[in-house]
Amino acid sequence: MSDTTMVRSYPFGPIQGLEIDPVYFWLQEHEPLARVKLPYGEEGWLLTRYDDVRTALGDARFSLAEAAVRDVPRLTPQRYGGILTDQDPPDHTRLRRLVAKAFTARRVEQLRGRAGQITSELLDEMVTAGPPADLAQALALPLPGLMICELIGVPYADRDQFRDWVGAWMSVTALTPEQRGQYIAQLAGYLANLAAQRRQNPTDDLLGALVIASDEGDRLTEDEVVQLTLVILAAGYESTASQIVNFTYALLTHPSQLALLRSRPDLMPGAVEELMRWTPLLAAADVLPRYALEDVELSGGTVRAGEPVLLAKHAANRDRRRYEDPGRLDITRDAQGELGFGHGAHHCLGAPLARMDVQTALAALLERFPDLRLAVPEAELEWKSGMAIRGPVALPIAW
Amino acid sequence: MDERWKVTVNREACLGSGICAATAPRHFRLDNGKSRALQEDIEPDDIVLDTADTCPAEAIIVYNAAGHRIAPDTA
Numbered sequence: 001m002s003d004t005t006m007v008r009s010y011p012f013g014p015i016q017g018l019e020i021d022p023v024y025f026w027l028q029e030h031e032p033l034a035r036v037k038l039p040y041g042e043e044g045w046l047l048t049r050y051d052d053v054r055t056a057l058g059d060a061r062f063s064l065a066e067a068a069v070r071d072v073p074r075l076t077p078q079r080y081g082g083i084l085t086d087q088d089p090p091d092h093t094r095l096r097r098l099v100a101k102a103f104t105a106r107r108v109e110q111l112r113g114r115a116g117q118i119t120s121e122l123l124d125e126m127v128t129a130g131p132p133a134d135l136a137q138a139l140a141l142p143l144p145g146l147m148i149c150e151l152i153g154v155p156y157a158d159r160d161q162f163r164d165w166v167g168a169w170m171s172v173t174a175l176t177p178e179q180r181g182q183y184i185a186q187l188a189g190y191l192a193n194l195a196a197q198r199r200q201n202p203t204d205d206l207l208g209a210l211v212i213a214s215d216e217g218d219r220l221t222e223d224e225v226v227q228l229t230l231v232i233l234a235a236g237y238e239s240t241a242s243q244i245v246n247f248t249y250a251l252l253t254h255p256s257q258l259a260l261l262r263s264r265p266d267l268m269p270g271a272v273e274e275l276m277r278w279t280p281l282l283a284a285a286d287v288l289p290r291y292a293l294e295d296v297e298l299s300g301g302t303v304r305a306g307e308p309v310l311l312a313k314h315a316a317n318r319d320r321r322r323y324e325d326p327g328r329l330d331i332t333r334d335a336q337g338e339l340g341f342g343h344g345a346h347h348c349l350g351a352p353l354a355r356m357d358v359q360t361a362l363a364a365l366l367e368r369f370p371d372l373r374l375a376v377p378e379a380e381l382e383w384k385s386g387m388a389i390r391g392p393v394a395l396p397i398a399w
Numbered sequence: 400m401d402e403r404w405k406v407t408v409n410r411e412a413c414l415g416s417g418i419c420a421a422t423a424p425r426h427f428r429l430d431n432g433k434s435r436a437l438q439e440d441i442e443p444d445d446i447v448l449d450t451a452d453t454c455p456a457e458a459i460i461v462y463n464a465a466g467h468r469i470a471p472d473t474a
Contacts, residue, residue: 058417060424089422090446097452101472104457105414337415337432344421351416352455 007043010036010310011075011284017383018246018390020280024048024315032300036310041073044289044308050323050339052298053316056290056309058344063088066291073289073308075388080287083227089345098213098220099228099349102151102206108352111150115360118146123368131398132375139365140244140395141167144237144357151353152229153205154194162190166233184230191226206232236350239281242391243354244361247275249381249395251362252374254329261331262366268359271331275358277338278329280314283390288346313339369399404443404469405462406436412458419459423450427459434458448472 012021027034027048034046047053056062068086072079084095101107119139126138145163154162168175169183191207198211210225220228251258261271289308296303303309317338318326324333341348348354365372374381375396382393406426408419410433419427419434423446427434436459441447451459451470461470 054417058421058429060421090449093422093446093449093453097449100453100455103455104471105455106457341416344417346421347416347418347455349455351414 005035007035007037008046010038010046010073014385015283015390017381017392018250018280020314020318024312025318028315028319033298033303036073038073038310039075040077042071042308044073044310045303046285046310046312047298047300048312048315048319049299050316050319050321052300053311053313053339054337054343055296055298056311057339057342057346059296060089060345061293061296062290062309063293064288064290064346065091066293067289067308070291070308073310074287075284082231083224084231084349085288085346092345095220095224095228096345096349098210099206099232102209103349103352105352108356111147111353112356112360114150115143115147115356116364119143119360119364123364132396133398135248135395135397136241136245136392137394139361140241140248141237143244143361144240144354147353147357148233148236151206152232153198153203153207158190162187165190166237169234187233188226188230191229192222195222195225232350235348236354238389240350240354240357242389243276243279243281244358245391245395246279246281247272247358247362248365248397249374249392250275250279250329252372252397253378257329257331258366261362262370265363265366267331268363269355270333270335272355272358272362273335273338274329274331274333276340277317277323277335279340280317281340281389282314283388285310285312286342287388313342372397372399374398402443402464404441404447404464405439405466406441406447407439407460407462408434408436409456409458409460410434412456414456414458416455418453418455419450422453423447426450 012023015021032049032052035043036046037043047056064085065088068081074080084092122139122142126133145166149159149162165183165187169180195207195211198208202208202212207229210220210228213220261267289310291308292303292305294305317340320326341351375398384391384393413433415432417429420429426437426447428437447461448470451461452472457471460468463469
């Protein structure tokens with residue numbers, strides 16, 4: 001079949017702001033299994049329809065473990081992946097359940113007061129410095145950074161140092177592999193030390209819980225404790241920060257939705273789901289392709305056993321088969337089932353925390369600043385380029 | 400051994416993440432976007448305990464034959 005199928009270079013052309021390349025919507029209609037070739041790795045199928053993407057995320061016939069041993073389609077010479085994302089259930093479940101306990105909606109709810117307090121302090125500082133301010137530096141980056149510190153249990157005295165390391169690691173300026181390796185090694189060393197302290201003096205935080213899990217029999221090794229904590233940092237920091245910026249941008253450029261949310265703060269939880277659905281966080285398909293373990297019938301055709309699929313979650317979230325008038329941002333719509341946090345066994349571990357951070361940040365911005373606005377014309381915003389995650393480099397705001 | 404467990408899913412609390420259906424497809428299925436236990440009365444199976452522990456909404460509760468809650472582990 002691949003002899004006669006057109007193979008497209010992927011990712012497609014350059015993207016502007018939060019726009020989605022119209023070719024995704026053409027593919028949804030005409031080529032729901034699109035053959036693509038990435039800069040590295042073997043060819044794969046690009047899935048763009050909601051039902052197909054959701055199946056590939058949630059169906060046990062699609063494997064991530066297989067991707068770890070194959071020449072996986074990818075953007076960089078090195079493969080993306082690691083602990084948690086290189087495994088399928090039930091192996092994956094063993095690690096996942098230990099960390100999941102720290103991330104239940106209930107546990108996160110206990111941190112909501114703290115998130116409000118941190119947000120309030122950050123906005124106080126922003127007001128003192130006066131407008132204009134860059135929302136990314138003033139609130140969007142420090143809030144999730146500090147909340148992850150709270151959750152992990154990084155002592156106050158170490159937080160500036162810790163955030164410097166994480167900030168440099170996640171920096172928008174490209175690092176050489178050596179520099180990146182150095183920051184990760186420093187962080188790993190620090191976390192190993194913190195874990196060792198918890199072995200002496202148990203604590204109630206995430207790291208304390210993981211250490212206890214590692215000491216109860218052979219369930220978690222010391223290295224796994226450190227690796228899991230690094231994964232939580234890597235997955236939770238930049239993505240949450242970018243969405244706080246992107247969602248604020250989306251609301252400021254959709255004034256009727258902004259006005260509605262101001263007048264109806266009770267709409268906030270649903271509004272955040274809709275913003276998750278509408279906003280394309282990733283520049284292209286999910287960085288973790290799945291492999292079919294057997295032939296699977298999708299709406300667009302058959303994926304054969306052993307073939308990889310790439311998942312365009314941002315296009316799937318705008319599939320007209322699933323959402324009416326999908327390009328319209330409508331905070332009153334029921335966006336449940338959106339795929340921004342993924343779906344299935346690898347559904348975002350930190351989703352409850354991310355939701356809470358974002359809800360808290362947006363609510364505080366709307367409540368404190370009745371005249372919140374962009375401080376520069378929209379056309380002057382500079383957008384991240386060459387990054388996996390989208391968003392403006394800075395979001396200058398005034399109030 | 401005729402020990403049986405009881406599995407319940409609180410569909411009000413369920414967030415539809417699909418973690419359970421992917422982790423333990425023999426026990427859970429998504430139905431209208433929310434999870435449902437395929438059988439309430441089951442033979443003991445550790446994967447069900449693990450699944451209850453990984454549910455972000457803590458919507459899955461497992462009871463033993465004596466009616467004691469055995470998962471999720473709230474420690």
